[in-house]
Amino acid sequence: MLELPQSCRICLKLNAKRFRQLKNRAQDSGESPTVIGIDDWSWRKSQTYGTIIVDLERRVVIDILEDRDVVSCTNWLKRHPEVEVISRDRCGLYAQAARQGAPQAKQVADRFHIVQNLRQAIEEQMNLHGRATGRALLSDADNITAAGSLLKSRLAHRTSREEIFATIHALRNQGLSCSEIGRRTGFPRRSIAKWLQFETPPDRRRAALKPTSPWYFEEFLSQSWKEGIRTGSALFRLIRERGYEGSQSHLQRLLAGWRKAEQQGSDSKVEHEILKPVRDPETGHAISPVIAAALCIKPRGKLTPDQARKVDALKAGSPAFATMRSLAMRFNGILRSRQADPLPAWIDNAIETDLAPIVRFARTLNRDFDAVKNAIEMPWSNGQAEGQINRLKTLKRAMYGRAGPELLRARMLPFRHTD
Secondary structure (H helix, E strand, O other), rough: OOOOOOOHHHHHEOOOOEEEHHHEEEEEOOOOOEEEEEEEEEOOOEEEEEEEEEOOOOOOEEEEEEOHHHHHOOOOOHOOOOEEEEEEEOOOHHHHHHHHHOOOEEEEHHHOOOOHHHHHHHHHHHOOOOOOOOOOOHHHHHHHHHOOOOOHHHHHHHHHHHHHHHHHHHHHHHOOOHHHHHHHOOOHHHHHHHOOOOOOOOOOOOOOOOOHHHHHHHHHHHHHHHHOOOOHHHHHHHHHHOOOOHHHHHHHHHHHHHHHHHHHHHHHHHHHOOOOEEEEEOOEEEEEEEEEEHOOOOOOOHHHHHHHHHHHHHHHHHHHHHHHHHHHHHHHHHHHHOOOHHHHHHHHHHHHHOOOHHHHHHHHHHHHHHHHHHHHHOOOHHHHHHHHHHHHHHHHHHHOOOOHHHHHHHHOOEOOOOO
């Protein structure tokens, strides 16, 4: 049996002693935290994650959890009933843990992540300008329709099912693999493999309507619509009295489709203009969706002359961009004003734009309304947690993969000072 050299045994003893000293000096939070920030960090990127909890008032780490699990976070919060405010990102996991473990605490959505989500929604919409929409087999007219409305997009895909089915089988007859067909058509490999098992396009199974769906009350809503009752809040109250169990945002989605159908004749020309590539008038280069999204949320006073020229070109060449910029400036004003009263009206206006990414963003705000409202009105954010995560990553990398949960916790928690 091989025996370690004396020098190695001494190093191991010293490291073990040093580790015990770190653990002993790691100071558990003596004061009861009332305002905390909670966020995740990666053990291995895109694979395993841990959780960090920070006292936002004292600006120190309270605890390190080795996983990102609802149960672990819930149990930790139950052990700390003194918590009054929880700042978090838009992750639903931590929202659920806060509801279950600390129902008395106010949840605060991180403002940076809210604005980032808005920018991503704008970028997604701008990706439709002269670019593939991910469904390469759709005609140009169908792509334009899909850009204007999520409802119309679904209809376009349904009407093109036979064409898609025939094209997939034709490519298969040429000897192409499912992966190669997927690269050429933009469809997932598994979907292609499933379709190749059928001789005709498979029928879609439709579930029976339930009181959770506004379509369950379609006849009543249609009659009320014809009688002039067209506001979402009024219709929502009426169908709630008749047993509706769904959300108002779900109803708004149905009403947005009806409003769009009424404007179809006048807006058809605009829809064709929306998807034209927008170019910089000076260089002639197409303005990328990333740049367009960044400029869309930037106030006019902070734009350089070159950026202002691009914004003017985007507003002139894309009615969708002009609409999104107006919404973005209003949203920035709401965040800076620290007054959440205009937020419900902003959400309604965003849903009525019928721009699918913006509609989805508005609906997520509506689902997390209380946390977003607190983010506007309260001073807390997750900036401290993000900074502590940077410190944690530095320590973890400096230990060359030897940083286990106990050692990381010992190094991240503040030291207990002794005389």
